[in-house]
Amino acid sequence: MTTSASAVTDIRPGKGLLDLDLRGVWRYRELLWILIGRDLKVLYRQAALGAAWAILQPLLAVAIFTVVFGIFARFSSDGVPYSVFAFSALLPWTYFSESVRRSGTGLVNEGDLIRKIYFPRLIISLAGVITPLVDFAVAFVVLIGMMLWYGVMPTWQIVMVVPLLLVTGLLALAIGLWIGPINVRFRDIKHTLPFILQVWMYGSPIIYPLSMIPERWKALYCLNPMVGIIEGFRWAILGKGNLDLTAIGISAVLIVALLASGLIFFRRMERTFADLI
């Protein structure tokens, strides 16, 4: 329906390896926005507090971490109030894990659509990483408010949040492109994903500072692409220390590799989604 009047559609089995049909995705961009709009509208509907949950959820998470790790366990927070320290990392992490969850399980959740309607399936993975941006924006405003409350002033570096966020989204998309098709075939993904994400969270410098990692383990630790990203966010938001270019570089290389291979894998698996879901 979105092809133009004189369009010719050619249908044949498995096209070339690198035929990613990104133009098709662009043609269906309106459906992408509609699906995102639908998810946002539905998110807090029929909840008494409504969209206030977008503010409450990150606040509650930060409060729990502050009590458990900041007050009881007395984790170091590199000289800033623990709440602000934890929040500045929880902000990208929450966006990342929600995006991975959505883009990884979206295909199965939209099974009815995939069985009965044609559209580039990549749209679902893309919607999965775009929708949580709204919660991110709300939480970001809450974080700025909290920083001002604790007297931590943001610096110019805060604009770097934008490119860092883009990198986070691309990483989440790359992972979604890999696990989404696998989830279509093996629903085990849905059950294991929460645990993987939890382990990943404790393996990233969120509740503790990167400085707690012994120097000889640091290179290995930085293979986790979220390390560079989270440290980048801390640097941009809190305006302290230096940007760890090595960690960011490792993240960037990993993301490019995952994204390229993920796109090819996704396109390859996409052909049989309708038969498998």
Next chain:
Amino acid sequence: MTNELAIKADGLGKRYLLGGAGKNHDSVRDLLVDTVSSVFRRRDPATNSASEFWALNDASFEIRTGENVGIIGLNGAGKSTLLKILSRITEPTRGRARINGRVGALLEVGTGFHPDLTGRENVFLYGAILGMSRQEITEKFEAIVDFSEIRPFIDTPVKRFSSGMYVRLAFAVAAHLEPEILLLDEVLAVGDITFQRKCIDFAKRLQKKNATILFVSHNMFTIKTMCTRVIYLKKGKVHFDGPTDEGIKRFEEDCRLATVPWVKNAKDLPIVVKGVELVDQAGREKAVFEHGERMTVRIQYEALRPVKTPNFIVVFSRSDEVACCNYTSESDKFVIDEVSGKGVIEVQTPPLSLVADTYNISILVREKGFGELLCAQLGGSFHIRHPLFDQNFACSTEQAQWRRIDADVAAAPSDRNAGEPYLVVADERR
């Protein structure tokens, strides 16, 4: 009609592997190994294997712009698979198709509706899913709401809609698609008669605009009104492609005594139905019965070997495969000692309580105690006429006894309405 081609299909085939759709990977590791290795070597689509099944096999045809073509065939003949390939939902295993024009596919009405969103929001959502632009939907919004006849509820979440309202709204959106090529899968079978008429009008309006329509249906009447040409698919292959009347005739002949599709060992069954006749109380053979009439189903059979105490079962089912009623000799305490060679069995039904629709007959024979299957064949179809009720109301309806037991009303059952055919039914659906 021009001579320009709208659809050209060339040897389309779709293979499924039995025992679970798609490839059988035992683990994620197998899947990854297979994917990685398949990247480096082209799959050979012709590989043969015992567990595979060609839902569509070497289908070739050409459809000119403006043609309206019906796709007919038994369940599992590949009709839906063909539409899924042409609408790009799934890829063919081999062959290719060229489609010239804007395609609109309606394989199911209302896929993508979200229960928590209002009718208005769903119009925009569903429109976008079907491929309409936001501007297009905004322009047509009023017309869509009028068509759906549910204006008062347009700002209510659709989860509070009755299923009838839901379908109306969904179809109203779909009916405002203006594709050059429309692929329709049995969607006209929804809604009540007035609504169905609207849907046929929609298809006719598209016909006037020289749209190409490919239409899958089990309803031969609709096919006859809408299509000049039919493609009859049989076991995944194009069995007949030509004028509607001839195609339907061939299809109905094939259907008459064909084996029921779910039977696997058809050749080994010892009893074969040679003919089925439907006879009314006056002894006339016919295919259209009134609601409340009694029907005699006369079954000519041949037992290839002597069979002791067979249990004959006659089932009437709708085109959507819902079995609506059955008659079995065993439950009716009719004992058949043994059958061998040719013979005739007759069953007279009680007054038929079925509502207006087309019903397919299946004749099954089982061993005593609903044991092993001895015969399973289709026995043609018939229509039931009813002035009021169709499948939107019920599968069947019968006259019942009514009475009021309020304090101030006499408790005696009234037989006043015994002579009146129907209770007055308030128009509860709109």
